[in-house]
Amino acid sequence: MKYWNMEMENLKGDALHALQAKRLRWTVKQAGNVAFYRRMLQEAGVRPEDIKTVDDVQKLPFTRKTDLQGGYPFGFFAVPMKEVVRIHTTSGTTGKPTVVGYTRQDLDNWSELIARNLTMIGLSDEDVFQNAVNYGLFTGGLGFHYGAEKVGMTVVPSATGNTRRQIEMIDDFGVTALHCTPSYAMHIAEVAEKAGTTLPTLKTGIFGAEPWSDNMRRVLEGKLGVTAYDSYGMSEMYGPGAAFECPERNGLHIWHDMYLAEIIDPKTGEVLEPGERGELVVTPLVKEAMPLLRYRTGDITMFLEEECPCGRGMKIARLHGRSDDMLVIRGINVFPSQIEHVLRSVPEVGDEFLVYVDRVNHLDEMTIEVEMNRSAFSGELEDLTRTQNRVVAALKDALNLRTRVQLVEPDSLPRYEGKAERVIDRRGDVL
Amino acid sequence: MDTTQYTIKQISVFSENKPGRLAAIAGALQAEKINILAFSIAEANGFGVVRALVDKPEAAYEKLNAMGFMVSFTDVIAVKMRDVPGGLFEMASILSEAEINIEYSYAYSGREAAVLILRVDRVDAAVEQILARGGTLLSADEFS
Numbered sequence A: 001m002k003y004w005n006m007e008m009e010n011l012k013g014d015a016l017h018a019l020q021a022k023r024l025r026w027t028v029k030q031a032g033n034v035a036f037y038r039r040m041l042q043e044a045g046v047r048p049e050d051i052k053t054v055d056d057v058q059k060l061p062f063t064r065k066t067d068l069q070g071g072y073p074f075g076f077f078a079v080p081m082k083e084v085v086r087i088h089t090t091s092g093t094t095g096k097p098t099v100v101g102y103t104r105q106d107l108d109n110w111s112e113l114i115a116r117n118l119t120m121i122g123l124s125d126e127d128v129f130q131n132a133v134n135y136g137l138f139t140g141g142l143g144f145h146y147g148a149e150k151v152g153m154t155v156v157p158s159a160t161g162n163t164r165r166q167i168e169m170i171d172d173f174g175v176t177a178l179h180c181t182p183s184y185a186m187h188i189a190e191v192a193e194k195a196g197t198t199l200p201t202l203k204t205g206i207f208g209a210e211p212w213s214d215n216m217r218r219v220l221e222g223k224l225g226v227t228a229y230d231s232y233g234m235s236e237m238y239g240p241g242a243a244f245e246c247p248e249r250n251g252l253h254i255w256h257d258m259y260l261a262e263i264i265d266p267k268t269g270e271v272l273e274p275g276e277r278g279e280l281v282v283t284p285l286v287k288e289a290m291p292l293l294r295y296r297t298g299d300i301t302m303f304l305e306e307e308c309p310c311g312r313g314m315k316i317a318r319l320h321g322r323s324d325d326m327l328v329i330r331g332i333n334v335f336p337s338q339i340e341h342v343l344r345s346v347p348e349v350g351d352e353f354l355v356y357v358d359r360v361n362h363l364d365e366m367t368i369e370v371e372m373n374r375s376a377f378s379g380e381l382e383d384l385t386r387t388q389n390r391v392v393a394a395l396k397d398a399l400n401l402r403t404r405v406q407l408v409e410p411d412s413l414p415r416y417e418g419k420a421e422r423v424i425d426r427r428g429d430v431l
Numbered sequence B: 001m002d003t004t005q006y007t008i009k010q011i012s013v014f015s016e017n018k019p020g021r022l023a024a025i026a027g028a029l030q031a032e033k034i035n036i037l038a039f040s041i042a043e044a045n046g047f048g049v050v051r052a053l054v055d056k057p058e059a060a061y062e063k064l065n066a067m068g069f070m071v072s073f074t075d076v077i078a079v080k081m082r083d084v085p086g087g088l089f090e091m092a093s094i095l096s097e098a099e100i101n102i103e104y105s106y107a108y109s110g111r112e113a114a115v116l117i118l119r120v121d122r123v124d125a126a127v128e129q130i131l132a133r134g135g136t137l138l139s140a141d142e143f144s
């Protein structure tokens, strides 16, 4: 077992709690440089010196995504602009994006996290790393780029696009590790298959930025010949890498010296115990440019109760999806990842799907278009109908919802290089 | 007995129920100078299967497959109908007595007489039974 920072990664018990309390106190003080937090802390009657233990975090109010949007563009910066050396933004699908600032120390902290993650899964300066994610304002590109360089890996900043060229690079440069979104990984696998290469040098896949199921892990590992690891993070927490799977691949270690994580009931705000599923709330402990207090991520997960054999600290369960991705259909919560999971269990259909949500006579109707698997086509209408019914039944089982399923031709649905957009919600049109 | 000469390759094409799919299939075949001798469309909920007898099945398969269509071959037989009352009943009886199921059928106007294209669950048995009972089957050569 290799560690990038053994001391911090294995920190436990009182030593960990003392460090977390000290850093939390510092963060509350740093947040005092932001007008929003000055007011919030005053109203809550909390001063930095009131933070004596980690549990004192519960004295603090929550911060929501809408609060951050209200501060657009620089309202949440806690340092003078001359100390801000980089800016990223969230994708901003709803309203204004959130602008995230980084000091030089923030960038160092972030690449330290990535270096820990890559080392944890057995990568080293011997590896060639292709970073096939969007560079630019999206945090996945530069974040992993600098972290991989810190480890000393040979970094191929391929970004997205030109998938044939991506595949040539993997083969020609002897790429051993690939980072991209799971949906782009699937596309790369398809194109590689058609190009007739098995990508023999590739051994490690790092997939993140959108939820992906264990089923998809098996498919990607099979098609790409990699061991696949899940990465979690968000711009508000620097970016990807805040939590990452270790070789056990049973939950993600959230870096406890840099983030204080809580799981709460999203309705009541009550703090939940390990094993109870709820919303992840994060207080970064070392963020200088943009400290956050009890930030509600909207992501649903839980702390895993059992200690990890690898010796590192607290783990969170893999994420089912962001609450932003969550659809409420006739009062039932549905994550696109659940649909994906179901479709992958039916061999007659392919990997690509699109969900349409409509409101018909005041009732939500969900229609799922799924591509047929070319090799499963027998030529018989009955077999197609049987497949269609199987998918409907499997979805009913998993979601407790009746859905309409349309079988469509292979390769007819759009492919995505970044985050896949699998849901078209048309209910707003008639509301 | 060797039934292969009476086994005719029908092409079956998956098609979404949306405008222009049938035209795309027909147009592609025409461009390749492939003649469609008979066809039928079976529809279900949102999609269908276009079934066609063509003079060059291999070429049709290749062309449609290359265009991204899902295509497969289906073995069918072609029975020449006797132009007498009860011809269809007679044919159906022969097959049902032998416990052969007809999955679907469609007509083809042959040169001399009406021809019934049959998709059955046991092709070899159907060929043997029909010939043994004095029926007439068209051979695959007659379609090329």
Ligand SMILES: [Zn+2]
Pocket (backbone or CB within 6 Å): A246, A247, A248, A253, A308, A309, A310, A311, A312
């Ligand atoms: Zn572990």
